[in-house]
Amino acid sequence: MISAQEFIARQDRLLAQCQPHSVCIIPAASLVTRSRDTEYLFRQDSDFWYLTGFEEPNAWLILSNHPRYGERYRAMVVQEKDKSAEIWQGKRLGAEAALARFSLDEAFELQELEEALLESIQGHEHVYYALGCHAQHDTLFKDALTTLREAPKESLAPKAIFDLLPILHEMRLFKSACEVAVMKAAAEITARAHKRAMQFATPGCFEYQLEAEIHHEFAMAGARAPAYSTIVGSGSNGCILHYTQNNAQIKDGDLILIDAGAEYQGYAADITRTFPANGKFTSAQRDIYALVLKAQKSVLDKLAPGVTLTEAMLHSAEIITQGLIDLGILSGSMADNLEQERWRDYYMHGVGHFIGLDVHDVGNYKSDGEDRPLKPSMVITVEPGIYISEDSDAPEQYKGIGIRIEDDVVITATGVEVLTADVPKEMDEIEALMRAK
Numbered sequence: 001m002i003s004a005q006e007f008i009a010r011q012d013r014l015l016a017q018c019q020p021h022s023v024c025i026i027p028a029a030s031l032v033t034r035s036r037d038t039e040y041l042f043r044q045d046s047d048f049w050y051l052t053g054f055e056e057p058n059a060w061l062i063l064s065n066h067p068r069y070g071e072r073y074r075a076m077v078v079q080e081k082d083k084s085a086e087i088w089q090g091k092r093l094g095a096e097a098a099l100a101r102f103s104l105d106e107a108f109e110l111q112e113l114e115e116a117l118l119e120s121i122q123g124h125e126h127v128y129y130a131l132g133c134h135a136q137h138d139t140l141f142k143d144a145l146t147t148l149r150e151a152p153k154e155s156l157a158p159k160a161i162f163d164l165l166p167i168l169h170e171m172r173l174f175k176s177a178c179e180v181a182v183m184k185a186a187a188e189i190t191a192r193a194h195k196r197a198m199q200f201a202t203p204g205c206f207e208y209q210l211e212a213e214i215h216h217e218f219a220m221a222g223a224r225a226p227a228y229s230t231i232v233g234s235g236s237n238g239c240i241l242h243y244t245q246n247n248a249q250i251k252d253g254d255l256i257l258i259d260a261g262a263e264y265q266g267y268a269a270d271i272t273r274t275f276p277a278n279g280k281f282t283s284a285q286r287d288i289y290a291l292v293l294k295a296q297k298s299v300l301d302k303l304a305p306g307v308t309l310t311e312a313m314l315h316s317a318e319i320i321t322q323g324l325i326d327l328g329i330l331s332g333s334m335a336d337n338l339e340q341e342r343w344r345d346y347y348m349h350g351v352g353h354f355i356g357l358d359v360h361d362v363g364n365y366k367s368d369g370e371d372r373p374l375k376p377s378m379v380i381t382v383e384p385g386i387y388i389s390e391d392s393d394a395p396e397q398y399k400g401i402g403i404r405i406e407d408d409v410v411i412t413a414t415g416v417e418v419l420t421a422d423v424p425k426e427m428d429e430i431e432a433l434m435r436a437k
Helices: 006-018 046-052 084-087 095-101 110-121 135-149 165-173 177-200 208-222 235-239 283-302 307-327 335-341 427-436
Strands: 022-026 033-035 059-062 071-077 107-109 128-130 158-161 233-235 255-260 263-264 272-276 377-380 385-387 400-406 407-411 416-418
Touching: 006 059, 006 233, 022 110, 022 385, 033 427, 046 165, 059 110, 071 095, 071 335, 107 407, 110 135, 110 272, 158 335, 177 208, 177 255, 177 263, 177 272, 177 407, 177 427, 208 233, 208 255, 208 272, 233 235, 235 255, 235 283, 235 400, 255 283, 255 400, 263 335, 272 283, 283 307, 283 385, 283 400, 283 407, 307 335, 307 400
Parallel strands: 022 128, 071 107, 128 158
Antiparallel strands: 022 059, 059 071, 233 255, 255 272, 377 407, 385 400, 407 416
16 A cells, blocks of 8 residues: 555655646545446546545545745635535545645645636746646636636746646656555456356356456455456457457357456556466467467566667567468568568557556657657556468468567566466466366
C-alpha cells in the first residue's frame, strides 16, 4: 500500500518542478453513466490518484508554492456530507475529515468549488492545469480565469498557463519501491488467475467461462476490476489482437490466448499466455510457440538501462523473421525480409509498453526526437507474438495459430526483474499444470 507520506512527497516534488508563484489544479474523475440512471463502478483519475490516493469522485486538489503561503499550500475540494445522498450512495469523507487525512491547509465542500478556484488562482503568476482533458472541468477553470481577467480592479489573473501533464507523467514513469511492491501484488493475483484458467479450460467450454474464472480470482483477492477488457481468444480468434467478444465455444485442438490483468490498489498487471484447450500442443503449435518464447526470452536477456524499446523491438523482429523463414512461412533472405518488414504480416504490434496506474501507462518513448533509453525503475511489458490468419499464405498447418507471451518487468541497474514469473510459459510446464487440474 502507498503511504500517506509518499503521496505528500509526490505533491512536494510536483511543486518543486513548477515556476515560483505557481498553483497546480488537479481535478478528480466523475461518475460515468452506464445507461439511463446507472453508473459504471467508479474508477479514480490516475493522475489524481497518484497525488492523493483519494477514492471519491468530483474532488479537486490545489497545490501552491506562492510565498504568501510559506513553503507550500495544500487544499482539496470534496463532496459535502449529505445524509440523504450517503444513504443511497455510501459514506462521504467530507471537508472536515479531509483536513486531517490529507494533511491539508484548507478543505472546501463541492458547493464552494467556484469560489475556491477563484481564490486559488488569483495572485499567482503561473497556473499548471491539464487543459483539454475534461470539458466540464475546463469550463469551470476557464470561467474562473474569465472572472479574474474581467475584474474591475488590477487584474489578478495569471500571466501564464502551463500544461501540468509533462511534469506529472514524467514523475509517474519512474516507480518507487512501494509502487513496485503493489504492482508485484497485482502480478501475483493475475498469475493465479491465469493458472486457474488453464486448469479450468477444456474443449467444449466457452471463452466467457474462462473470463469468468479469471475475474472471480481477481475479485476474491481484492482486485474488483480488471485493468483492461479481458481477452480470451480461442482458435483463430487468437489472431485478433484486441478480441473481447469472448463468446465462442472452444474446440478440441484450439489454442487459447488469454490477455488479462488485475487492477490492484490502482495499479495494473498485464499478462498474456497461450495454451492448448486439450492440454497438449500439436507439432505445428509447438513450432510457433517455441519461436515466440525464444524471442521473448532473448529480449528479456537484452533489456537493461540504456537499451531502447525500438532496439528491443528490432531484436525480437530479427529472431521471429529468421524463425518464420526456417518454418517456410516467409521466403527470401533475412536481409530482404527485414528491410521490407515482411514480418509485420505476422507480428503487427510493438514488443512492449510502459505500465503502471494505466495499463498503457504515461511516459514519453522519445526524447528530443530520439528513442528514449530505458532507466532503472521504469516498468514495461515484454510481449512478442505471431498471428497467422486463416487467409494467409503460410503453410496449411500453421493457419489460424495466434500466440503471444507477455510479462511485466522492472528495469533494474543491471537488467530486469520479472514481476509475472509465477505463471508458467514453458510448454512442458503448461501441459503439466493442465494435467494436474
